[in-house]
Amino acid sequence: MPRIIAERADTLPAIAEVFREYGYEGASLALIGKATGLGKGSLYHFFPGGKEEMASAVLAEIDGWFETHMFGPLRDSREPERAIETMFDSVESYFRSGRRVCLVGVIALGDARERFAQPVSGYFKRWVDALADALVRSGRDRLPARALAEEVVAGIQGAIVLARALDDPGAFGRTVTALRVKTRPEPKVSRAASRTRDRSHTRRQG
Amino acid sequence: MPRIIAERADTLPAIAEVFREYGYEGASLALIGKATGLGKGSLYHFFPGGKEEMASAVLAEIDGWFETHMFGPLRDSREPERAIETMFDSVESYFRSGRRVCLVGVIALGDARERFAQPVSGYFKRWVDALADALVRSGRDRLPARALAEEVVAGIQGAIVLARALDDPGAFGRTVTALRVKTRPEPKVSRAASRTRDRSHTRRQG
DNA sequence: CCGTTCGTGTACCAATCGGTACAAATAGAA
DNA sequence: TTCTATTTGTACCGATTGGTACACGAACGG
Numbered sequence: 137m138p139r140i141i142a143e144r145a146d147t148l149p150a151i152a153e154v155f156r157e158y159g160y161e162g163a164s165l166a167l168i169g170k171a172t173g174l175g176k177g178s179l180y181h182f183f184p185g186g187k188e189e190m191a192s193a194v195l196a197e198i199d200g201w202f203e204t205h206m207f208g209p210l211r212d213s214r215e216p217e218r219a220i221e222t223m224f225d226s227v228e229s230y231f232r233s234g235r236r237v238c239l240v241g242v243i244a245l246g247d248a249r250e251r252f253a254q255p256v257s258g259y260f261k262r263w264v265d266a267l268a269d270a271l272v273r274s275g276r277d278r279l280p281a282r283a284l285a286e287e288v289v290a291g292i293q294g295a296i297v298l299a300r301a302l303d304d305p306g307a308f309g310r311t312v313t314a315l316r317v318k319t320r321p322e323p324k325v326s327r328a329a330s331r332t333r334d335r336s337h338t339r340r341q342g
Numbered sequence: 343m344p345r346i347i348a349e350r351a352d353t354l355p356a357i358a359e360v361f362r363e364y365g366y367e368g369a370s371l372a373l374i375g376k377a378t379g380l381g382k383g384s385l386y387h388f389f390p391g392g393k394e395e396m397a398s399a400v401l402a403e404i405d406g407w408f409e410t411h412m413f414g415p416l417r418d419s420r421e422p423e424r425a426i427e428t429m430f431d432s433v434e435s436y437f438r439s440g441r442r443v444c445l446v447g448v449i450a451l452g453d454a455r456e457r458f459a460q461p462v463s464g465y466f467k468r469w470v471d472a473l474a475d476a477l478v479r480s481g482r483d484r485l486p487a488r489a490l491a492e493e494v495v496a497g498i499q500g501a502i503v504l505a506r507a508l509d510d511p512g513a514f515g516r517t518v519t520a521l522r523v524k525t526r527p528e529p530k531v532s533r534a535a536s537r538t539r540d541r542s543h544t545r546r547q548g
Numbered sequence: 549c550c551g552t553t554c555g556t557g558t559a560c561c562a563a564t565c566g567g568t569a570c571a572a573a574t575a576g577a578a
Numbered sequence: 579t580t581c582t583a584t585t586t587g588t589a590c591c592g593a594t595t596g597g598t599a600c601a602c603g604a605a606c607g608g
Contacts, residue, residue, distance in 0.1 A: 162367040244507035260507040294500025301450035
């Protein structure tokens with residue numbers, strides 16, 4: 137029999153798309169087999185634990201990607217504001233303007249949530265923590281930074297829901313941009329509109 | 343045979359909970375039968391179209407509830423700011439601090455989205471429109487009102503995801519409260535003084 | 549008292565589910 | 579070549595899926 141797939145890791149992107157599209161329960165082995173081009177024999181060879189192991193592997197890979205490209209820089213970068221901007225760039229390209237769904241979020245909403253409670257909560261907890269950390273290091277107080285971080289992460293997840301529901305990728309971009317602006321250090325002394333007001337509240341909190 | 347269920351509408355809350363918990367695909371007739379206490383015979387008597395008709399009926403009922411309790415008041419109330427506050431109250435109690443999931447959002451994320459595209463997009467479109475309308479009538483300009491409305495609706499959906507993922511209902515409350523504050527006419531003066539001011543901007547729109 | 553209608557449970561259907569077993573086929577070492 | 583370990587396709591398993599058929603029982607009009 138020919139060897140098509142060299143590594144188990146090569147199958148993960150295709151499997152991830154199936155889980156994204158159909159959810160954990162709806163992702164049947166038939167669909168996964170079609171997406172990967174592998175029969176059950178190969179699938180169970182790579183993932184002896186069946187669907188649960190496939191989902192775990194996919195979640196771990198996603199987690200690793202976010203850890204490398206977003207959480208790590210948010211925590212470690214010496215330019216936290218730049219790391220935050222980069223995070224928003226990554227979010228916009230990764231979720232493809234809301235056309236691509238967040239698998240972790242999907243699992244959190246479904247009944248597979250309990251089975252994957254630890255990776256799911258870990259992913260979101262580390263996201264919020266890392267973003268809050270970057271916000272603190274860019275000059276905000278700890279409590280409002282944490283509140284803003286939660287708001288941003290929730291807003292991104294909601295933007296995906298809204299964009300898909302309305303079938304309007306623009307809704308994703310608009311919402312994410314609004315969140316992006318809100319994380320910038322100097323709030324909203326913007327262009328031409330509120331010239332008369334901004335003098336009165338420059339002495340806000342740190 | 344005894345008549346337990348008087349009306350078809352009496353089954354909808356139970357069916358809705360099953361769809362919420364397991365999604366459209368995951369909600370099997372066995373689960374629905376158990377939740378309603380009805381056998382397949384009765385279910386197909388009430389819903390000749392099967393699962394699809396059940397889901398449509400549930401979506402319609404949810405839509406009606408939101409239309410009556412939230413969208414309508416947002417559009418029609420002569421006190422738009424009060425209607426907005428009431429909306430947030432309703433959201434907090436309806437979604438039970440994120441323990442209860444938004445079925446429309448769940449369907450929007452899954453592969454049943456296309457099948458129910460019209461009711462799903464209609465629900466969110468009318469929510470955003472109604473909220474934007476209330477925000478305009480409470481004194482905001484059209485464009486920022488619409489942007490804020492989208493941000494709020496997305497934020498609510500995301501708060502559900504986040505609260506469930508973290509298994510922390512507090513995250514829902516915090517995020518929703520932040521959104522609520524943001525919709526208030528005078529952002530961040532002190533606590534109670536805003537009531538004396540609103541006389542001054544009734545000259546806004548007509 | 550009968551007959552129709554409505555509500556209900558149950559048996560059944562083909563299809564598909566996740567998972568197992570296993571034999572065929574390949575690649576690499578000898 | 580020959581042997582062995584690794585990949586692979588496929589047949590099969592019991593359970594469950596959405597859906598149909600139908601017969602039984604209560605309610606109701608005559």
